[in-house]
Amino acid sequence: MIKLKTKRFLAPAVAFSLCSAMLAGCGSGPQAAGGYDEDGILELEFFNKDGEEDLWDNPVAEKLTEKTGVRLKIDYPVAADDMKVALMIAEQNFPDLIYAKGDVASLVEAGALIDMTDLIEEYGPNIKKMYGDEFDKLKYSAEDPAIYQLSSYSVGATPFKDAGNAQIQWAVLKENNYEVPRTLDELETMLKDYMKAHPETDNGLSTIGITLSTADWHWLITLGNPAGFIADGAPDNGQWLIDENYDAVYKFRSDKEREYFRWLNKMYNEGVLDHEFATQTHEDYIAKVASGRVLALVDKDWDYTDAERVLIADGKLDKTYAPLPVTISEDVKCPTLMSQGLTTGQGVAITTACKYPVEAIKFLDYLCSEEGQVLVNWGVEGINYFVDENGKRYRTQEEIDASNSDKDYSKRTGVGFYAYPFPTYGNGVLDSTGNSYTTISREAVIAEYNEEQKAACEAWDVELLLDIFPQKDEFEIPKFSPVWAYAKPTEIEDITNKLDEIAWSSLISCVIGTPEQFDARYDDMIKQFEASGMSKAEQMMGDIVKAQVKMLEE
Amino acid sequence: MKKPKTKQATKEKFSWDLMYKQRFLLMMSVPFLVWLIIFKYIPLWGWTMAFQEVTPKTFAMSVWERPFAGFDNYIKAFTDRLFAQTMINTIFISLLGIALSTAGAILFALMLNEIRMQKFKKITQTVSYLPHFVSWVIIASIAKMFLNDGGALETMLGGTKLHLMSSNSPMFWIVVCLINVWKEVGWDAIIYLSAMAGIDQGIYEAAKVDGANRFQQIWHITLPGVKPTAIVLLIMSVGSALNVGMERQMLLSNGIVQDHAMVLSWFAYIRGIGANNYGLGTAIGMFQSVVGIILLFIANKIAGWFGESKLV
Numbered sequence: 001m002i003k004l005k006t007k008r009f010l011a012p013a014v015a016f017s018l019c020s021a022m023l024a025g026c027g028s029g030p031q032a033a034g035g036y037d038e039d040g041i042l043e044l045e046f047f048n049k050d051g052e053e054d055l056w057d058n059p060v061a062e063k064l065t066e067k068t069g070v071r072l073k074i075d076y077p078v079a080a081d082d083m084k085v086a087l088m089i090a091e092q093n094f095p096d097l098i099y100a101k102g103d104v105a106s107l108v109e110a111g112a113l114i115d116m117t118d119l120i121e122e123y124g125p126n127i128k129k130m131y132g133d134e135f136d137k138l139k140y141s142a143e144d145p146a147i148y149q150l151s152s153y154s155v156g157a158t159p160f161k162d163a164g165n166a167q168i169q170w171a172v173l174k175e176n177n178y179e180v181p182r183t184l185d186e187l188e189t190m191l192k193d194y195m196k197a198h199p200e201t202d203n204g205l206s207t208i209g210i211t212l213s214t215a216d217w218h219w220l221i222t223l224g225n226p227a228g229f230i231a232d233g234a235p236d237n238g239q240w241l242i243d244e245n246y247d248a249v250y251k252f253r254s255d256k257e258r259e260y261f262r263w264l265n266k267m268y269n270e271g272v273l274d275h276e277f278a279t280q281t282h283e284d285y286i287a288k289v290a291s292g293r294v295l296a297l298v299d300k301d302w303d304y305t306d307a308e309r310v311l312i313a314d315g316k317l318d319k320t321y322a323p324l325p326v327t328i329s330e331d332v333k334c335p336t337l338m339s340q341g342l343t344t345g346q347g348v349a350i351t352t353a354c355k356y357p358v359e360a361i362k363f364l365d366y367l368c369s370e371e372g373q374v375l376v377n378w379g380v381e382g383i384n385y386f387v388d389e390n391g392k393r394y395r396t397q398e399e400i401d402a403s404n405s406d407k408d409y410s411k412r413t414g415v416g417f418y419a420y421p422f423p424t425y426g427n428g429v430l431d432s433t434g435n436s437y438t439t440i441s442r443e444a445v446i447a448e449y450n451e452e453q454k455a456a457c458e459a460w461d462v463e464l465l466l467d468i469f470p471q472k473d474e475f476e477i478p479k480f481s482p483v484w485a486y487a488k489p490t491e492i493e494d495i496t497n498k499l500d501e502i503a504w505s506s507l508i509s510c511v512i513g514t515p516e517q518f519d520a521r522y523d524d525m526i527k528q529f530e531a532s533g534m535s536k537a538e539q540m541m542g543d544i545v546k547a548q549v550k551m552l553e554e
Numbered sequence: 555m556k557k558p559k560t561k562q563a564t565k566e567k568f569s570w571d572l573m574y575k576q577r578f579l580l581m582m583s584v585p586f587l588v589w590l591i592i593f594k595y596i597p598l599w600g601w602t603m604a605f606q607e608v609t610p611k612t613f614a615m616s617v618w619e620r621p622f623a624g625f626d627n628y629i630k631a632f633t634d635r636l637f638a639q640t641m642i643n644t645i646f647i648s649l650l651g652i653a654l655s656t657a658g659a660i661l662f663a664l665m666l667n668e669i670r671m672q673k674f675k676k677i678t679q680t681v682s683y684l685p686h687f688v689s690w691v692i693i694a695s696i697a698k699m700f701l702n703d704g705g706a707l708e709t710m711l712g713g714t715k716l717h718l719m720s721s722n723s724p725m726f727w728i729v730v731c732l733i734n735v736w737k738e739v740g741w742d743a744i745i746y747l748s749a750m751a752g753i754d755q756g757i758y759e760a761a762k763v764d765g766a767n768r769f770q771q772i773w774h775i776t777l778p779g780v781k782p783t784a785i786v787l788l789i790m791s792v793g794s795a796l797n798v799g800m801e802r803q804m805l806l807s808n809g810i811v812q813d814h815a816m817v818l819s820w821f822a823y824i825r826g827i828g829a830n831n832y833g834l835g836t837a838i839g840m841f842q843s844v845v846g847i848i849l850l851f852i853a854n855k856i857a858g859w860f861g862e863s864k865l866v
Contacts, residue, residue: 278719
């Protein structure tokens with residue numbers, strides 16, 4: 001009896017204490033994460049949206065800690081499309097440093113990032129030096145000219161390596177005496193002839209003309225972006241085409257791009273474009289490329305580089321890819337080498353939860369210094385690189401081979417591992433000793449060419465593979481930074497997300513339908529764009545670009 | 555002879571005296587009531603978010619400071635380009651799913667029930683419910699390997715283009731439901747099997763004496779025998795008709811079928827957490843709950859028409 005009675009009083013008591021615990025839990029504010037350990041080393045928590053597992057134990061990381069007294073505790077998303085940043089905001093629980101990539105606008109709206117302008121003024125001479133004339137581009141927007149983040153993309157780069165608009169296996173080019181296909185028609189005949197001559201690869205797999213990866217966000221890279229490059233000859237501005245009056249157009253409604261997708265549709269129905277592309281995952285895609293059966297890609301090298309490493313390791317060098325300046329017709333110029341200036345809108349930021357902003361900015365400043373840049377890009381002297389009697393930095397052949405064929409090289413040694421997403425100089429920028437900041441210089445690129453690439457240069461009578469492309473100085477540098485990386489207000493983001501949803505599935509439907517269905521499906525897609533607020537988004541996007549141009553002119 | 559009063563018929567009226575008499579029974583239910591209130595009812599105050607603007611701008615504010623949005627979130631949800639499509643998908647996928655899986659489970663249970671070889675029956679049953687314990691991640695990748703363009707099925711059929719997983723059309727509903735039937739049929743059949751085991755063997759014997767064959771026995775004895783079970787299960791599944799599992803849809807979908815794979819819970823996730831608009835997400839979730847309750851009552855009513863005992 002007595003026991004039962006206590007229980008009766010106990011239950012409400014437990015309930016009450018649980019309730020109060022819940023209410024208390026709701027009231028806590030942002031929490032700081034990092035702190036000093038017993039050795040006097042400051043540990044800062046860093047969330048890297050593009051990161052992977054890293055215990056900060058490679059030689060470069062250790063050296064960075066030795067020089068700055070800071071170690072990073074790196075957090076990263078576990079799945080590709082991850083809601084971690086959204087959850088951070090909801091929980092009001094931020095790391096010290098964050099690279100949020102496309103999610104930065106919501107962090108700024110949540111007031112989670114600090115304005116670095118004064119800190120850089122005081123503690124960041126190297127940061128200022130690195131960005132030089134383009135420093136003002138770091139400002140968030142015309143209405144809010146604070147610097148919330150640095151840029152995760154390189155400064156002042158000259159491209160020495162690029163995958164161009166499309167890629168084709170060396171084996172196919174060789175059969176055609178290194179004749180470069182300049183238009184889609186030429187590419188098409190080349191692929192068809194080769195497929196007819198070689199219906200199967202050496203290990204019995206059927207040859208595939210082109211394949212695409214459209215299962216996840218990669219559709220933007222292999223289906224969306226190439227349309228702009230190939231059909232409009234436009235540089236990468238995400239889903240937007242910006243005209244000379246800085247008006248924005250949602251690019252998939254451009255008539256030229258319709259012709260590009262019509263070509264893909266034709267290729268699909270004629271069996272050149274992979275019949276399985278619509279349902280394969282990105283892993284399937286990479287596996288296919290790595291098997292050497294795919295003749296041509298419309299991708300970027302950073303995306304298929306893992307597959308190419310496998311091909312090299314298997315000794316199938318002729319199945320690796322040559323960059324092509326192919327466009328829809330002769331009058332469209334391939335925009336690969338066009339310089340768009342500094343890319344801003346995505347970069348490392350310091351959050352309001354960070355208790356040591358001065359230390360954090362000093363750490364970032366060290367990364368921007370000459371010493372820091374050499375360490376990050378070249379590694380440790382005497383191990384990863386050497387300096388000859390003329391003061392020239394060089395790497396041993398062994399090291400170069402390892403970096404090209406070992407896919408864990410960067411992670412294991414730390415060389416190049418922290419270049420992205422931290423600020424870094426681009427290829428071809430020289431330091432005070434006259435050496436290039438990065439391991440990639442014109443000479444180094446030429447020296448590191450494999451046999452296939454060397455043979456091609458000889459056949460084309462050029463030094464650099466990219467010399468066959470329309471050159472950098474043929475283009476004007478736009479007055480705005482590339483639109484794809486912009487931190488856009490959530491209102492535009494909302495509409496764009498919907499437009500992209502429509503485009504994603506509709507474009508695939510267009511491509512895998514019959515040629516008769518193509519126009520009806522494409523028109524239907526554009527009708528859906530219009531119903532989802534396309535013109536409003538175009539208007540707003542154009543205004544943002546115009547505002548940035550105006551701000552930079554002042 | 556006086557008809558004996560059944561227990562159900564004697565419904566005692568509520569009185570404080572009765573309460574006192576049953577005080578120990580009532581006390582025993584208190585912990586569960588407390589559990590229910592804490593974990594099911596108190597979190598409902600979160601529904602207030604559906605009427606507020608909850609975006610990154612206002613996350614850090616307390617509940618009282620957030621701007622009141624009225625029905626803006628609902629208007630935004632209902633006018634979304636995907637909303638109508640999502641509703642249609644959700645309703646059809648779940649109705650189709652309920653129909654196919656109930657029919658499949660009963661059919662499968664009947665077949666097992668008719669097997670006379672005990673060992674074979676046990677093995678078949680065990681094998682058939684194994685997929686129930688395998689997560690959707692694995693089921694989805696097996697299914698995709700089989701059904702994708704150029705997958706095992708197309709290869710078996712000599713390379714005909716079926717576009718099972720690559721047509722932006724209601725075909726995807728059928729594909730999803732059939733995969734679900736494959737995964738769950740063995741498990742769902744267990745309940746029907748036990749209901750069948752509970753049917754009085756005497757009835758079968760009587761039917762045999764009257765000359766009924768196996769099919770007549772199934773039609774006139776077994777099926778009516780499992781009808782109450784089927785109705786109760788139907789009510790329960792209709793009540794949760796709008797809660798179509800999001801992970802299944804996400805895992806099976808791909809770039810092209812996503813418009814037809816979208817269901818309410820996924821929609822709430824994408825528009826709520828994905829777009830950092832928690833108010834909108836809550837509004838969609840709340841709508842889902844309210845419609846779920848309405849559906850439950852409708853199903854209950856229908857069950858009443860069938861002359862079966864009501865649940866609620």
